[in-house]
Amino acid sequence: MSRVAVLGAGSWGTSLAIVLAENGHDTLLWTHRKEQAEEISNQHRNAKYLPETILPENLNATDDMEKAISHAEIVVMAVPTKGIRETCKKMLKTLDKKVLFIHVSKGIEPNTLLRISDIIKEEIPAEFIEEIVVLSGPSHAEEVVLHHPTTVAAACEDIVAAERVQDLFMNQYFRVYTNKDVIGVEIGGALKNVIALAAGAVDGLGFGDNAKAALITRGLAEISRLGVKMGANPLTFSGLAGMGDLIVTCTSVHSRNWRAGHMLGKGYTLDEILEQMGMVVEGVRTTKAAHQLAEKYDVSMPIAEALYSVLFEDKNPRQTVEELMLRVKKQELDAYYL
Ligand SMILES: NC(=O)C1=CN([C@@H]2O[C@H](COP(=O)(O)OP(=O)(O)OC[C@H]3O[C@@H](n4cnc5c(N)ncnc54)[C@H](OP(=O)(O)O)[C@@H]3O)[C@@H](O)[C@H]2O)C=CC1
Numbered sequence: 001m002s003r004v005a006v007l008g009a010g011s012w013g014t015s016l017a018i019v020l021a022e023n024g025h026d027t028l029l030w031t032h033r034k035e036q037a038e039e040i041s042n043q044h045r046n047a048k049y050l051p052e053t054i055l056p057e058n059l060n061a062t063d064d065m066e067k068a069i070s071h072a073e074i075v076v077m078a079v080p081t082k083g084i085r086e087t088c089k090k091m092l093k094t095l096d097k098k099v100l101f102i103h104v105s106k107g108i109e110p111n112t113l114l115r116i117s118d119i120i121k122e123e124i125p126a127e128f129i130e131e132i133v134v135l136s137g138p139s140h141a142e143e144v145v146l147h148h149p150t151t152v153a154a155a156c157e158d159i160v161a162a163e164r165v166q167d168l169f170m171n172q173y174f175r176v177y178t179n180k181d182v183i184g185v186e187i188g189g190a191l192k193n194v195i196a197l198a199a200g201a202v203d204g205l206g207f208g209d210n211a212k213a214a215l216i217t218r219g220l221a222e223i224s225r226l227g228v229k230m231g232a233n234p235l236t237f238s239g240l241a242g243m244g245d246l247i248v249t250c251t252s253v254h255s256r257n258w259r260a261g262h263m264l265g266k267g268y269t270l271d272e273i274l275e276q277m278g279m280v281v282e283g284v285r286t287t288k289a290a291h292q293l294a295e296k297y298d299v300s301m302p303i304a305e306a307l308y309s310v311l312f313e314d315k316n317p318r319q320t321v322e323e324l325m326l327r328v329k330k331q332e333l334d335a336y337y338l
């Protein structure tokens with residue numbers, strides 16, 4: 001049994017805390033909202049994020065970071081990308097020992113263009129970091145809490161740390177594979193949200209399955225192209241954190257990114273969409289980062305660029321799809337990694 005603190009009590013942090021508690025680990029869920037901590041500990045509910053779910057009796061929550069951190073040998077960071085720095089800073093105030101970090105957030109920070117593991121390394125001194133393991137793959141919270149079979153990758157260059165995380169989470173409905181390719185797993189998880197927004201938009205515009213398949217396939221091509229330039233193993237993009245997560249996010253009604261894109265295709269503005277969602281839509285900020293990364297690494301990312309122009313330059317989605325279709329002619333495979 002391990003002592004684990006999960007930081008962030010949204011849909012995903014709560015679902016993973018449930019998996020850990022069900023696996024018999026001493027799990028404490030930290031939230032920045034006192035009333036939510038009381039609701040979880042006393043009523044065994046998280047009504048805003050998982051309204052249908054009754055939480056295990058052995059899962060407690062706190063809004064006291066010191067309590068959460070002093071309890072833990074392992075820390076799961078489960079706040080949205082935007083909150084990672086702030087949460088690290090709060091954590092650092094009370095951290096007095098090395099802990100194993102697991103992060104599960106899927107984003108790239110705009111402007112710095114840092115992956116989550118790099119942000120953690122910037123904020124937390126090395127003396128407090130045993131290792132950082134990324135846990136990522138096709139895994140909607142709504143299905144994990146129903147114990148529907150789910151598979152993810154635990155990535156760390158130190159395979160022993162990745163195996164520790166594998167052992168921590170594995171059970172009959174949650175299967176974890178190890179992978180040494182941290183860059184590929186982080187890039188796959190973050191960039192699939194951009195393509196899922198585009199897939200939702202295409203559905204919202206009323207286009208069919210051909211268009212969706214094209215987006216998934218060519219989306220994977222541009223994610224791989226960028227990832228390989230950044231140092232990822234190309235094979236990772238055929239795996240759970242690449243193709244796997246891209247498929248689930250582009251096709252599932254559970255996906256907030258897909259749903260936001262769908263509203264975009266139906267003509268809602270970005271502000272209206274974000275107000276209605278009430279949960280994080282990571283792909284919006286990551287689209288900004290993708291636009292900047294494409295320039296920095298000199299990589300062609302036509303779908304991400306098209307989405308960027310719709311989200312941030314007020315371009316018409318239907319016209320943007322037409323322009324994507326009429327780009328300069330290409331050979332399919334030459335364009336894969338070039
Ligand atoms: N949901 C899913 O199925 C999956 C999500 N992920 C990833 O996990 C990460 C978290 O997503 P998810 O749980 O779904 O998001 P949600 O929108 O469901 O919840 C986000 C949670 O984080 C809290 N939060 C936001 N900012 C901060 C902050 N600065 N400090 C403390 N808490 C904060 C929110 O609090 P408040 O209520 O106050 O806003 C809320 O409790 C994302 O990167 C996402 O891509 C990965 C795999 C699956």
Ligand SMILES: O=C(CO)COP(=O)(O)O
Nearest residue numbers: 137138139140255256257
């Ligand atoms: O990452 C996810 C599933 O693997 C969740 O995707 P959304 O954030 O789009 O809901």
